[in-house]
Amino acid sequence: MTFEWIKIPQSLLTLFIVLNYGLLLTALVQKIAARAGRRHGIPIWQNYVDLLKNYGLRTNITHGVMYYLGPVFRLSGGVGLLLFVPTIYGSEMFSNLSFAGDLILALYFIFFGTLGMALGAGESGHPHAAIGVSRGLSQVTAAELPLALAVFSVALQYHTLSVTDIVAAQQGGVAHWTLVTNPLAVVAGMFSFLGSMMRSPFDVVLAPQEIPIGPPTEYHSSYLALMQTNRAIFPVAKMVIYMNLFFGGASSWAEFCLKIFLIYMVSALVGVVFPRFRVEQSIRWFLTWAVPVGVAAILLV
Amino acid sequence: MVRHLAAGLLTIGLALAFAALVLGYQPDAELNRTALYYAENTAKDLGSQNIVTAIVVTYRGLDTLGEVTVLFLAAAIVGLILAPGRGAEGAGRRGAPPPGELLTTGSRMLTPLILITGIYVFVNGHLTPGGGFQGGAILASAALLVLLADPGHRFAHRTIETIEGVSGVAYVAVGLLGLAFAGGFLDNRFLPTGRFGALLSAGAIPVIYTLIGLKVGAEFASILANLTETEERR
Amino acid sequence: MQQDDVVEPRVPVKDELKKRTVKGPDGFEFEVDPIHDYYCDARPEVRPGSYLKIVEDLFNWARSESLWILGFGTGCGAIEMRPLMTPRFDAYRYGIQWRPTPRQANLFVISGYLSVKTLKRVIRSYEQMQNPKYVVGLGSCTVNGGMYWDSYNTIKKLDEYLPVDVYVTGCMPRPEALLAGFEELKRIIRAGKGEGANLYAKNFDWYKANQKRVIHDWDMPDYNW
């Protein structure tokens, strides 16, 4: 197999676009939420400033090797996830590195960062970090279930695990979207989406004042900057998957931006409406509401 | 009460089985082939007048050897059981009144007669009813008489054991002689069968019966002695 | 002020912090000195900014526009900080937000009087923040003790113990004053004068001596990384 070196700059371009979009998007959503509360909210560029500041801190400490590797794993996970999935349908340029693997790869790669982050947080030796990890892992394992079910419902529906093929099957109007053709899977998938966005009601993992923001308690300066970068990329990368699976994918960057924004707004809306769940409540919620929907999606496809 | 009831029930259960046996019993009109063989061939082959004796000593000699062994075993084990508790010699006699003159003399007079009777019975076993066991038992009754008359009497265990052992070994040896010189183990015909009905006839049957008689007598005596001596001590 | 610089703690050290003999799984016995073995005892260093002034200016601008306040209310003034988050004052629009952990915060607001007991915690938290870091003294008590000027257990002058960038006086100052103080701090930072952390490192011995003079049960390493 010959590797097309042009893939590298193309991927980096995708990465660049998504990074900026992600930084702006999170700020925008925060701003919208602030406006809903009659506040001005943060400046739209605030994320850039924070990022810059964190990179610019003069001292930092380290707890050990895994402490280093934690953020690296995390960001690798985000970047990798983004690059293993085609971003823009029909565009060879923005199909990224999706030749390496299909949907399964993406699904499992989600855990790459989670695992690494958990390890880094563990190395810091902070009990709150460990508590946060315990909560986070417990919750994410429950939240992943409906997604896995939904994904397989979709894969069964389209008889393929290739993201590109799934998107291709949804072309030709809203009526062909999975949202319409397989609504149960979409509902299950979106339930899972809510759980994985670390927003209320599923944000007990970070619980800022109880266990000072959980796993990243000890992280700061450039470590934190790396993680902030990831916080811009990773949700978008995940949403790309949702978009591709359920909402017909995107054939242009404009469509991409719009759809991602709307998908993000779902979790933002839910987040401002509902109060926080405890971990066992959220796990039970996923098991009693989301999973049955997913099962139904699989059985009825 | 429950025990009696259960025992009664079980007994009845068994009784029903036995009743089936009794009711199903048909007496033979003729001798069956085994008995017929004995009736027809005993005299001719073994030269014994008493068919039962012939069967006991020869045809079913192995049974009899076993029987003697049973007694030997019983004697040995009784000795074994009672041996650990046996006190020192002469420790007994406590409280037992001394035998009277009449008793002593009477038993002394009777003993030889009993012995002779016993010997007669087993020596003539092949001719008349009786035999080694009966004779042996009579011999032992002499010992019993002595003990009854004088509970403190002590038998020479060594002698008894020697008689017991020698007669036992001799019995086995006679059996082996049969194996070597006649038709098989315990075959009596390695000695001449002699004249039918005479004392010295029927081959080795009298010899065997004598040995049996001695052995049985010795063993009974030994058991009796062991039991009495233990009794003494109490 | 006492004349002798007593460094030795005058209160007995807690049992957990005393040296102890421990037996390893293989039966080997050795001594554990918690203060030394469990804490890093390096001293802080002065860390200058970038070589390039333009880069440093950029960073200073970013620092000024991204003030992350440590969520640690040391005294009564903490109550004045809460309204800043409300729609009325909305400090977020100035890039100000609260962080629950000193690792991620770079602004420490000493909100009001500071008892000696709290000072120890304040020092620990301050030292756990990363360079550059800023201190705002809120209320008169941080300036001269205020109404607690003759109290036996509050400190009088905050800047003897920590390098203070801005004082906001009043008892208590209104949130508006606090916002004004933050704006002032931003100006200081942008001007490249918010070097409290380096100051602290440079005059480390002096600060430590001052701190230990009032904190009698000093049972921690000199610098809390």
Place this chain on the structure above:
Amino acid sequence: MITLSLAVGFALVLAGLYGALTNRNILRMIVSFTVADTGVNIVLVAVGWMRGRTAPILDDAVPIAEAAQRIIDPLPQALVLTAIVIGLGVTALMLAYAYRLYSTAGTLDVSKFTELKW
């Protein structure tokens, strides 16, 4: 006649067994067994008995030639001899055991010897 003796024999057997099952006293049990033994022996002899015949001894009363018609079955008689002796041996042994048991435990109640169980 023969049924009667068989019945008597079996009755003794059953009586002996009943006695052995209901009497706690070891000596009584032993006696019961001897009763039962006797019953068995009677049964044994009875089985060999035949109407109108005589003992299997070939003396003047029973010529050899007529033996087959004149004598009863000799085999059970031989068997019963053995059985009697064996029964005797066992009885002696049991008596010795009874003695030993009494001397160790001071009782002859069979239900007291239950150290070994389950």
Place this chain on the structure above:
Amino acid sequence: MVSPLFILAIGLGAAFGVGLLDARSRGLAFAITLAGLAAMSAIGAEWLWAFVVDGVQPIMVMTAGAPPPFAINLRMGPAEAALVAIICLTGLLSAIQMREALLRLGRRAMAVLSIAVMALSGIVLTRDVFNLFVFFELVVIATGGLVLLSDDPRATAAGFKYLVVSQVASMLMLIGIVFVYHAGGSLNVDDLIGSPAVAAGGAAGLAFLLLMIALVLETKPFPANGWALDVYEAAHPGFGAIFSAASASAALYAVDKVVGVGGAAFLPMLTAIGLVTFVGANLLALSQTVDRRLLGYSSVAQVGLVLAVIGLRDLLGERYLMVAGGLLVAHAVAKAGLFWLSELVAGRDFAAWAALRRRPILIFAFATFVAMLAGLPPFPGFYAKWELTHALMAQGRPELVAAILVGALFEAGYLFRWFGRALKATPPEGVSDLPVSKVGVVVLTALGGWVLGEVWGAASPYGDVLGATPLLVALAFLALEPLSARIKNTLAIVVLVAAFASGWPHFDPLQLIFAAIVLLGGAVIFVASYAFADGRRTGFYPSAMLMYAGLAMLIVAKDTFGFFAAWEVLTIGSYFLILRGKQSEPHALSYVVFSLGGAFAILAGFALAAETTALFPIAGLKQVAAPFAPWVFVLLAVGFMTKTASIGLHIWLPGAHAEAETDVSPMVSGILLKAGLFGLFMLLMQMGRQSLYGVDLTLVLLWIGAASALLGNLMAVFQEDAKRLLAYSSIGQMGYAVFGLALMNHLGWLMALMFVINHYIYKSSLFLSVGGVYKRTGTREMYRMGGLITLMPLTFFAVLVGIVAMSGVPPLSGFGGRWIFYNAILDTPARLPMVVIFLSGPIAFLYLFRLIHTIFLGQLKDEHRRIREAPIWLIAPQMLYVAFLIGFALFPGLALRKVDAFISRFIPEHALNWDGLTITSAYGYWNPVSIMIVIVVIFVTLLAWLVFLNRRAQMVKQFNIVFAAERPYRPETTHFAWNFFAPYRRALGPLTEPYFERFWQAQTDALHGWAGFARRFYTGDGQVYAFQVVGFVVIVCWAAMGMTP
């Protein structure tokens, strides 16, 4: 040829002759007794040799010079010779064991012993019913005497009870005999067999029934056997051996001899009594704690089994002798050996048997006897069991097979519990010398057992287990025991590698993969054993090699017999291995009980499949016809799933794996579990889909696999013990593999194979890592550890790679497994089990993270501050595994392509498409090399950048954490580790309860409770025993009269 009569004559002569001696010359008397017994044994052995080797015809020995029906005659044939030899040898050896007692009691006792042996021989030899009675009475009386040899004061009462019962039996026998004589006109067995009167039933039949019952009573039928148990418990063990081995053999032979008279109508009665005895006695034995009484129960049970076999003689046809003989011989040798062993043990509880540990050879003997009793290869009982089940199945008597196997399982249960206790208890204080002569007797007996195993093997038409090279090699390690462990370890590695090299060209791809894991993988794990190779490490190498031998034989087995024998061999080997752990006794027990239960299921399955007793090739499973096929499938699958620890059958695994030694855990986890998978592979390849009552059995398997995966993963999450965690994870992993197999599609099988390889690697690696940590920290409780990363970096690295691989996260090899897995399940119509297995997937992250976090991250504890990295011998294999994980992740095709092609032979559709480096299925695609490159590039870039940014970072220590302005005081209270996933447990609530453990616990409790309750039936009252005997007689009488006309 010496006439067999001399056996009797010598016995009597010695007895009478000894009486002639002076009471004090006891030594001479003892010498004479021994000489007599030796001569009797010699005659028996000579005849046996003549029959077996020279092919002499059986002879009839006449006495009294008259032909048989009229005079007593004896028969000497092969069976008689064998039994007489056993009886006399038992007598001889027991005499040696009872030396002190005999010398103390004097010549009378010796005479009694001689007579007892003589009479037992007489029972065997005689062909006359009444003579049989005489010999029986001799035995009864002699027993009454020999019981008194015991030091135990309770023996007298036991002897009396025995006499009471014997009285009843002898009366019945006499009555029976005389009526039979009346009906048949003869006392000769051979003569009576021809006589129609008895077989016709009626009064004669009833008489014969009484005779039979009396004879059966001598075999101590359940429940009329309390007296026998008391005798076993109280008697001198030397006599116990005679009572168990010799008396029982003689009684059984008497039954066998006489039952022909009554004809076939009486056989079912024997079978019924025998089986009830076998199952009942074994059940009651479960609650026994006194060794000799336990042996008594076991004897009763074994004899019952042989009795049942006698009842089945017509079914067994010409194999009858081998079956009955095999069972009887195994019982006799083992039971005699065990009784003799009990002489060497001071206490009467199981723990006292720990005294044997001072002489490893005695442990070897003990193991031999237990294995013989349990019917394990290569002992005669194994062949007998095999033939018996086959014959019964062939005759359509599965209910009998079930009863026999259930009873055998009970028996194995208590035997192995006893063995385990003996091996793991602390030896009692106060070393008393074990006399050489007594030890010698025991060892000789054990060796005799092996010889008999070879005899039965040679005679078996199926094959000789002892002739298998792997087994011989493993046994050779027994001989090597005196060598130092390092040498043995090296030898073991060499042997395994050589075995693989020599077998290499003959394997098909499937076998190749399993062989590579077993042999090469085993060799790699042995490298770790160097870390423990101080001294001799007695017992480890024979056990391990036994397991490997079994596995090697399993892989190459061609027929069901070879397969089953290998299965049993590996079970024993692994049992011994597991038992070596410090606390592993209860777990080893449940392992062996489950394994044997599974093995019995397999046995029954094979027997059902074979139909005729012919040698049945494994490939023949394909042709099994319709009504049986699903049952065969079910039985075999259940059997195999005990090894894969599928849900419900899993409870042995966590403890067994967790408590095993450090280098044993990977052996039993990484390698042993694969035996079950291999079996399932074999099963599914041969039999394919089966359905029972309309249920697709593969669907059931699918559910089981999915449920196991869920359960294993879920339980692993809540473990505090690192090895238990790994063990539960194995259950989950095996569940995946079973699931994959049961998918019955191409990719499912491929995925199962991938799991086979992967699971071996990462589980072995993780067990070694955890073992290394355990070695250093002395604990397996994870929350007691923490922060070991800096002290044990290599171990940490191995664990990290291991868990990344295991969780299936790209880029390591676990992902390949998952990818194939998901592609495979897309092909299946069974969606619900698929959902279940989805549920279990992410849970793995929880426990894997827990494993690495709690041990290596977090707070280092005081006492661990000075520990070192694990020994190099433990690290080396882990690094090898790491390298392999990465290599396998990059190039899975190296192993899988061939297998892919191989599977295509069975399921051609949906094979993978190996296009260059990309692997394509019907649904998706996957390019391992690209994935690896992409991830590594991203990772390294980011890492380099971060390292650059943090070039001046201050390294801090463990308490330098923000702690809400406070600070931690002790690492213990700062390490968040215990009950790590508490919220998860709260959320799942009842799902996390160990239902299966409770279920099996309830079963065993119920069994023990039953046994404990039911055995109160044996009140110890002689009269009650008499009641029971009479009751038994009455019931059997009436039952039999109801059955026969």
